[in-house]
Amino acid sequence: MSNTTAVPFSAVNSAARPNxxxxxxxxxxxxxRQRLRAFLSRAASPLTIVLLWEIAARVGWLPERILAAPSxxxxxxxxxxxxxxxxxxxxxxxxxxxxxxxxxxxxxxVLALIAGLSRRGEVIVDSPMQMVRTLPFVGLVPLFIVWxxxxxxxxxxxxxxxxxFPMYLTLYSGIRSIDAKLIEAGRxxxxxxxxxxxxxxxxxxxxxxxxxxxYALGISWLSLVIVExxxxxxxxxxxxxxxxDFMRTDIIVVCLMAYSLLGLLTDLLVRxxxxxxxxxxxxxxxx
Amino acid sequence: xxxAKFSAVAAELIAASANTIAVxxxxxxxxxxxxxxxxxxxxxxxxxxxxALLGRSGSGKTTLLRALAGLDQISSGQLxxxxxxxxxxxxxxxxxWKRAWRNVVMGLHIANAREHARQALTEVGLAHRxxxxxxxxxxxxxxxxxxxxALVREPQLLLLDEPFAALDALTRIRMHQLILSLWRVxxxxxxxxxxxxxxxILLADRVLVLEHGRIAADxxxxxxxxxxxxxxxxxxxxxxxxxxLGVELESETKADIARPSLHLVPPSPAASFNLSNFSI
Numbered sequence: 001m002s003n004t005t006a007v008p009f010s011a012v013n014s015a016a017r018p019n020x021x022x023x024x025x026x027x028x029x030x031x032x033r034q035r036l037r038a039f040l041s042r043a044a045s046p047l048t049i050v051l052l053w054e055i056a057a058r059v060g061w062l063p064e065r066i067l068a069a070p071s072x073x074x075x076x077x078x079x080x081x082x083x084x085x086x087x088x089x090x091x092x093x094x095x096x097x098x099x100x101x102x103x104x105x106x107x108x109x110v111l112a113l114i115a116g117l118s119r120r121g122e123v124i125v126d127s128p129m130q131m132v133r134t135l136p137f138v139g140l141v142p143l144f145i146v147w148x149x150x151x152x153x154x155x156x157x158x159x160x161x162x163x164x165f166p167m168y169l170t171l172y173s174g175i176r177s178i179d180a181k182l183i184e185a186g187r188x189x190x191x192x193x194x195x196x197x198x199x200x201x202x203x204x205x206x207x208x209x210x211x212x213x214x215y216a217l218g219i220s221w222l223s224l225v226i227v228e229x230x231x232x233x234x235x236x237x238x239x240x241x242x243x244x245d246f247m248r249t250d251i252i253v254v255c256l257m258a259y260s261l262l263g264l265l266t267d268l269l270v271r272x273x274x275x276x277x278x279x280x281x282x283x284x285x286x287x
Numbered sequence: 288x289x290x291a292k293f294s295a296v297a298a299e300l301i302a303a304s305a306n307t308i309a310v311x312x313x314x315x316x317x318x319x320x321x322x323x324x325x326x327x328x329x330x331x332x333x334x335x336x337x338x339a340l341l342g343r344s345g346s347g348k349t350t351l352l353r354a355l356a357g358l359d360q361i362s363s364g365q366l367x368x369x370x371x372x373x374x375x376x377x378x379x380x381x382x383x384w385k386r387a388w389r390n391v392v393m394g395l396h397i398a399n400a401r402e403h404a405r406q407a408l409t410e411v412g413l414a415h416r417x418x419x420x421x422x423x424x425x426x427x428x429x430x431x432x433x434x435x436x437a438l439v440r441e442p443q444l445l446l447l448d449e450p451f452a453a454l455d456a457l458t459r460i461r462m463h464q465l466i467l468s469l470w471r472v473x474x475x476x477x478x479x480x481x482x483x484x485x486x487x488i489l490l491a492d493r494v495l496v497l498e499h500g501r502i503a504a505d506x507x508x509x510x511x512x513x514x515x516x517x518x519x520x521x522x523x524x525x526x527x528x529x530x531x532l533g534v535e536l537e538s539e540t541k542a543d544i545a546r547p548s549l550h551l552v553p554p555s556p557a558a559s560f561n562l563s564n565f566s567i
Contacts, residue, residue, distance in 0.1 A: 184358060185380040189373075189436065190394030199393060203384040280384045282422040 068250035076250040077257075085239070090258060092235040093228065096152065097220045097262075100159025104216060107160070108167025109209070115168075116175030116205070117197065126172070133165040138226055145230065155227040162223040166215035174208020175201055207278055214270050221263045308367075309334040309444055309476035310355065315364035317350055317500075324350045326500035327364065334443065335474040339487035342497035343532055348480045351497065352448050355478060369476075373442035375450040379429035381421040381436075388417040391436045407435035410469060427458035431465070438473060445475040449482065463489060467512065484528045488521055489514050496531045504531050 050070050056062040057069030068076070080086040111129065114121035137158060148154040178201055186200040228237020236255045243251035278284055310332035317325040324347045332338055342348045353359040354366060356374050381390045388404035397403060408414050411431040421429055430450060437445060447466075451459045467490060470477055481487055487494045488508060496504040506524065508514075514521060529535075 181376070181378065181380055182382060185376070186382075186394065188356060188358065189440070195394060199385075200382060203382070206384070280386075280420045280422065285420055285423055 065247045065249065068248075068253065073250045073253050076248075077254045080239075080251070080254060086254075086258070089235050089239050090262070093224060093237070094262065096155055096227075096235065097159060097224050100156045100223075101163055101216060101220050103156070103160035104163040104167055104220075105213070108164045108212070108216070109171060111164075112168045112171035112175065116172050117201070129165070129168055133169070137162040137223065141226070141230065150231040155224075155230065155232075158227045159220050159223045163216040163220050166219060167209075167212045170208045170212030170215065171205055174205035174212075177208075178204040207274075207281070210270060210274050210277065214267060217266045217270060218263065221259060221266075225259060307333060309336070309369060310478070311365070311367040313365040315354065315366055316362050317347070317354060317359070318362045324500055325354070325361075328500070328502060330495075330502065332444075332476050332478065334476055337470060337477045337479070337490060337492045339479045339481060339491035339494045340497060341481065341484060341487050341494060341528060341532060344482075346497045347500045348497050349448060352446050352478060352480050355444065356446050369443035371440065371442050372444040372446060373437035373440045374446040374448065375430070375433045375437050377449040377452050379421070379424075379426075379433040381424075381429055381432055383421050385421075386417070387413065387419045387421065387424070387432050390421065390432060391439055393436065395440070403439055404435075407439040408432070410438065410472075411435045411465060427454055427462065430454065430462065434466070434469070438469060441473065442475045445470075445477045447477065447479040447481075449480055451486065452482065459486075466490065484525055484532070485516055487528070488524050489516070494524075494528065496528065498531075504528075 053062070053067075054070050057064070057067070057072070062069075064072075077086070111125050115125040115129070116122075140161065141158065144154045144158055148157060182200055182204065183196060186196050191199055225237070228235050229241070232238035232241060236258055240252050240255045243249075243255070275284060308331055310330065312328050312330040315325060315328045315330075316323065328351070340348050340351065350359065352374075354361050355368055356372060357368075381387075382393065385393060388401060388408060391404040391407050392400040395403070405414060405417055408417050411434050413428060413431050413435065416424065416428060416432075419428075421432070424432065430453075433450070451462050454462060463486065477491075479487070479490060491508060494504075494506045494508060495502050496506075506528070508524065510518070510520060516522075516525075
């Protein structure tokens with residue numbers, strides 16, 4: 001110990017400083033290298049598949065009318081976006097989903113509140129809903145065409161029909177599974193019927209509502225794909241139908257990717273809503 | 288505020304008895320089908336009196352508390368309670384989606400709600416947690432928020448349904464001290480339902496033992512607070528209460544702390560001897 005006192009303070013300091021500055025940056029680089037390696041090892045297999053697909057298309061093992069090459073799909077995507085064809089048709093499809101969803105959100109929420117908040121409402125609403133929900137909505141397409149024709153009204157109605165049930169079922173069970181002790185406490189501490197709904201039941205059912213919304217979104221994209229096969233004059237389904245007639249597999253693949261991207265984006269949107277609206281949940285609490 | 292309002296019956300009663308009675312039960316019964324849970328109970332609690340209610344599981348303690356809280360209807364008899372009453376349960380029952388201070392003033396329509404909440408949280412030592420989500424509170428903290436929520440309503444009757452049962456031993460001791468100091472400041476009548484004989488003797492002015500839906504014993508505890516469990520008289524009362532609850536202590540413990548006469552008393556459900564004037 002007595003030796004160290006002989007060392008000038010500045011010398012100790014200058015020796016220590018570069019080390020201190022280097023250590024975190026080295027650790028940082030290390031972490032990034034690890035992440036890159038993990039990413040590459042996960043991406044290796046899909047990248048290989050795409051590469052093999054490209055080679056197969058280039059040497060002619062995979063004819064274009066079966067499946068276009070990845071490079072060609074990318075190029076087609078670029079042209080469709082540049083010409084504005086992609087954007088306008090995506091907007092039409094998005095519009096159908098949004099209108100259908102807003103109808104089913106309203107309907108599903110209102111019905112779930114009626115059934116969830118009163119016994120009489122449950123008797124009136126729940127049994128018919130449970131009966132109708134077992135109908136496969138794809139099977140209803142012919143009936144809806146007979147009733148409403150082949151226009152946009154049928155498409156939107158079918159999307160609304162398909163998505164009402166996940167909204168209704170999740171929200172209804174969410175309302176019914178609220179802890180009765182919390183409702184009792186709310187009543188004891190002075191909440192009236194409306195106060196209970198506003199301060200206890202609705203916030204308590206919000207996680208279920210958002211879960212139902214995510215289910216409904218997933219189903220809405222699925223039903224969009226199905227209803228857009230019916231005589232579409234605009235929208236992604238229209239692009240696909242046209243491409244089928246000309247055997248343009250590249251356009252079909254681009255449209256399929258657009259469907260899945262839209263699905264991903266809307267799911268992301270609901271997740272970010274969850275982060276804000278459910279900040280009180282233990283899983284979202286940071287500190 | 289809420290404590291200014293009384294139900295019509297209670298208002299009449301309080302006016303008539305001029306602050307000598309907070310709770311009055313006459314022949315109060317509660318039945319579920321053929322099961323009689325509470326059997327013709329007579330009970331008076333004075334304003335500011337701290338009453339503990341002991342009893343085995345299924346003796347009707349919680350049913351009585353719920354009847355006093357107005358959470359359950361009674362089957363027959365008379366029940367007169369102040370309108371300003373409040374409760375703390377075994378679970379905190381905080382709304383997980385409301386921050387601590389909003390839980391405290393939930394259901395109150397008052398100006399400066401936040402100021403009231405802060406004051407109440409300061410009283411229970413949680414001013415620094417006013418913005419916390421209930422999920423981030425420890426068991427003791429959550430129970431203190433529940434206590435603040437009860438006190439901010441300035442109750443004339445505070446109902447405590449085993450509020451310390453789920454807490455660890457150290458937290459429980461702190462909660463005992465807290466509840467006594469808050470009781471001294473606010474002076475509500477308190478009915479504490481508990482399993483814990485020591486807790487009842489430590490805190491209460493009066494200990495009731497409920498058995499088969501009837502009040503089997505009514506003991507006055509006159510000992511000065513703070514009380515300590517290593518006191519000889521404390522142990523006497525403890526043994527007596529345990530016997531009433533059907534617990535026989537082991538012989539060496541009994542010889543050590545109990546008077547010989549108490550050995551002869553069988554753990555009779557009827558509690559034939561009169562304990563109402565017993566005091567220490």
